[in-house]
Amino acid sequence: MVNKMRSALTMLGIIIGVAAVIAMVALGLGAQSRIEEHIASMGSNLLMVVPGSFTSGGMRFGAGTRSTLTVEDAKAIAAEIPGVKYVAPSTSGPVQVVSGNQNWSTEAQGTTPELLDIRNWFIASGRPFTTQEVESSAKVCILGNTLVDNLFGGIDPIGQIVRIKKFPFTVVGVLEPKGQSGMGRDQDDIVFVPFTTAQRNLFGRDIPGTVRQISVQARGPEVLSEVEEQINDLLRQRHRILPNQENDFTVRNLTELMGAIEQTGKVMALLLASIASISLIVGGIGIMNIMLVSVTERTREIGIRIAVGAKGRDILLQFLIESLVLSLIGGILGIGIGMVGTFILSHFTQWPTLFSVNAIILAFLFSGSVGVFFGFYPARKASLLNPIDALRYE
Amino acid sequence: MEPLIEVQGLEKVYRLGEVEVQALQGVSLSIGKGEFVAIMGPSGSGKSTFMNILGFLDHPTRGQYLLEGINGEHLSRDELAEIRNQKIGFVFQGFNLLARTSALENVELPLIYARISGVERREMAKKALFEVGLEGRGHHHPSQLSGGEQQRVAIARALVNQPSILLADEPTGNLDSRTSIEVMEIFQHLNRDLGITIIMITHEHDIASFAKRDIHFRDGRVVEDRNSALQG
Numbered sequence: 001m002v003n004k005m006r007s008a009l010t011m012l013g014i015i016i017g018v019a020a021v022i023a024m025v026a027l028g029l030g031a032q033s034r035i036e037e038h039i040a041s042m043g044s045n046l047l048m049v050v051p052g053s054f055t056s057g058g059m060r061f062g063a064g065t066r067s068t069l070t071v072e073d074a075k076a077i078a079a080e081i082p083g084v085k086y087v088a089p090s091t092s093g094p095v096q097v098v099s100g101n102q103n104w105s106t107e108a109q110g111t112t113p114e115l116l117d118i119r120n121w122f123i124a125s126g127r128p129f130t131t132q133e134v135e136s137s138a139k140v141c142i143l144g145n146t147l148v149d150n151l152f153g154g155i156d157p158i159g160q161i162v163r164i165k166k167f168p169f170t171v172v173g174v175l176e177p178k179g180q181s182g183m184g185r186d187q188d189d190i191v192f193v194p195f196t197t198a199q200r201n202l203f204g205r206d207i208p209g210t211v212r213q214i215s216v217q218a219r220g221p222e223v224l225s226e227v228e229e230q231i232n233d234l235l236r237q238r239h240r241i242l243p244n245q246e247n248d249f250t251v252r253n254l255t256e257l258m259g260a261i262e263q264t265g266k267v268m269a270l271l272l273a274s275i276a277s278i279s280l281i282v283g284g285i286g287i288m289n290i291m292l293v294s295v296t297e298r299t300r301e302i303g304i305r306i307a308v309g310a311k312g313r314d315i316l317l318q319f320l321i322e323s324l325v326l327s328l329i330g331g332i333l334g335i336g337i338g339m340v341g342t343f344i345l346s347h348f349t350q351w352p353t354l355f356s357v358n359a360i361i362l363a364f365l366f367s368g369s370v371g372v373f374f375g376f377y378p379a380r381k382a383s384l385l386n387p388i389d390a391l392r393y394e
Numbered sequence: 395m396e397p398l399i400e401v402q403g404l405e406k407v408y409r410l411g412e413v414e415v416q417a418l419q420g421v422s423l424s425i426g427k428g429e430f431v432a433i434m435g436p437s438g439s440g441k442s443t444f445m446n447i448l449g450f451l452d453h454p455t456r457g458q459y460l461l462e463g464i465n466g467e468h469l470s471r472d473e474l475a476e477i478r479n480q481k482i483g484f485v486f487q488g489f490n491l492l493a494r495t496s497a498l499e500n501v502e503l504p505l506i507y508a509r510i511s512g513v514e515r516r517e518m519a520k521k522a523l524f525e526v527g528l529e530g531r532g533h534h535h536p537s538q539l540s541g542g543e544q545q546r547v548a549i550a551r552a553l554v555n556q557p558s559i560l561l562a563d564e565p566t567g568n569l570d571s572r573t574s575i576e577v578m579e580i581f582q583h584l585n586r587d588l589g590i591t592i593i594m595i596t597h598e599h600d601i602a603s604f605a606k607r608d609i610h611f612r613d614g615r616v617v618e619d620r621n622s623a624l625q626g
Contacts, residue, residue, distance in 0.1 A: 301492055303490075304490045304492065304503075305503065305507075306475060307449075307451065307478060307484050308479060308484065308503055308504040308551070309475050309476065309478050309479025309480075309507040309508065309555075310507050311471075311472040311475045311476070311507070312471060312472060313472070314507055387451050388446055388451050388452060391486070391490065
């Protein structure tokens with residue numbers, strides 16, 4: 001192409017289109033992998049049984065609702081359903097934790113040692129509760145990382161005493177930090193106490209024996225839905241729910257929920273990429289436009305070539321290759337700019353991004369096909385020129 | 395011996411909107427191998443149309459044209475392109491070189507479409523440039539060459555595929571008198587020493603005198619066809 005500036009401007013559409021696609025896909029994949037990480041950190045093959053009949057999300061419900069889930073239910077699930085690996089009842093509520101002259105409002109969860117395994121909580125220092133401590137309602141607690149920072153600064157809290165609702169608790173363990181949840185909640189802002197202690201001392205409003213939630217971990221993903229069904233049947237039986245009555249509990253399949261979110265994420269990424277692709281189409285139209293101008297400008301030259309023996313195919317190929325080169329160079333530049341732009345974007349917004357080699361190769365091929373597709377009409381026009389007229393053209 | 399070119403009752407009609415123009419009204423002649431023919435006539439006499447048909451750039455409306463016994467009547471665009479590539483060399487008034495390529499590459503152009511390999515192409519092109527007296531100038535671009543030199547490059551391009559006929563349309567039209575004579579001397583050399591058949595359109599008598607035969611056109615017909623008094 002004679003005019004370098006003109007070529008550069010022509011490529012602009014392709015460059016922008018490809019850059020946008022690369023960036024959108026990177027954002028989409030980044031968000032998706034963040035969600036996948038979160039699913040993994042929550043614990044796998046997880047079912048949550050909560051009281052009340054829910055039709056939508058929401059991890060808590062009003063204080064006034066009575067729970068019909070019991071510790072016995074939890075024990076029954078553990079005993080009677082073979083696909084179950086761990087079961088952990090829990091009950092939770094807001095508390096003030098006081099250490100010396102520092103205090104901190106947080107959530108206290110009363111549970112059994114199994115819960116830490118089920119929910120992928122790892123002990124950073126110290127130890128989990130013992131079964132004996134659960135049975136004896138011992139006043140021991142395990143702190144989340146945020147509490148350690150805010151109540152103890154840098155001091156090791158193991159063995160220290162904190163007060164929860166006026167009761168003295170000994171810190172026996174500290175948890176590995178988990179960071180923010182997908183919904184933006186600080187997962188490390190938590191304190192675990194034995195389930196029995198929670199019931200007896202902290203949350204006196206509950207009728208003894210009832211729980212707020214039962215966490216169940218299945219042995220593997222293949223039995224997950226089977227276990228879900230079996231829990232449903234078992235509890236309906238235990239709670240003597242008649243066939244035409246609704247459940248007074250809900251079994252929530254977190255994996256399914258997260259899977260749905262992931263699916264939505266994929267659709268979003270695809271949608272964003274499709275919209276960005278429109279820019280590629282516009283770029284292709286730009287190429288077609290410039291090639292048409294080029295063919296007109298070079299009418300004489302085409303006439304000469306045909307006169308000395310160029311066949312239609314030769315001319316067609318010559319111009320197709322030109323538009324292909326334009327679009328491929330635009331594609332490469334677009335990929336480069338897209339990657340750089342994504343780095344800059346994620347640096348300033350902290351949004352997660354992930355590059356996919358597949359997406360890059362696809363964007364390259366796509367820009368090439370845009371070049372061939374939109375370059376075809378001008379190339380064909382060139383190949384059909386009448387040499388006599390073309391040679392006369394001024 | 396069969397003549398190189400045989401033309402029988404050639405007619406060509408153009409439609410310009412509503413009007414029909416009879417560019418050729420029945421031309422019959424033959425041209426033998428090794429001839430040097432000048433075609434003359436006023437504007438609109440049909441000489442350019444005649445040349446286009448000779449060069450397989452156009453089909454006659456009626457009549458027959460045979461080059462070496464080949465009839466182009468039913469050939470496709472691509473087949474005609476191939477014949478032009480192999481058998482015809484064109485020289486134009488305006489040189490018609492590709493501006494952004496070197497002289498050597500310009501001469502190579504027909505060889506590219508003949509699918510000849512790079513090394514062989516280069517050799518053949520160099521040889522052709524030598525025949526027109528431009529050896530060593532192959533790397534220059536047209537803008538670096540004078541009018542006469544550019545036309546010589548065009549002649550080399552026309553020769554490079556060793557065609558049966560060289561068709562020249564006002565080859566000296568854009569050249570001064572001295573350069574015109576230089577170019578005509580090259581034509582004479584090609585015709586006399588290399589036996590190349592040359593058919594040339596011109597309106598200048600002194601240019602026509604370099605040829606060995608004059609054919610005069612008027613109103614789409616041949617009105618005079620004689621061997622030149624002056625022999626080269």
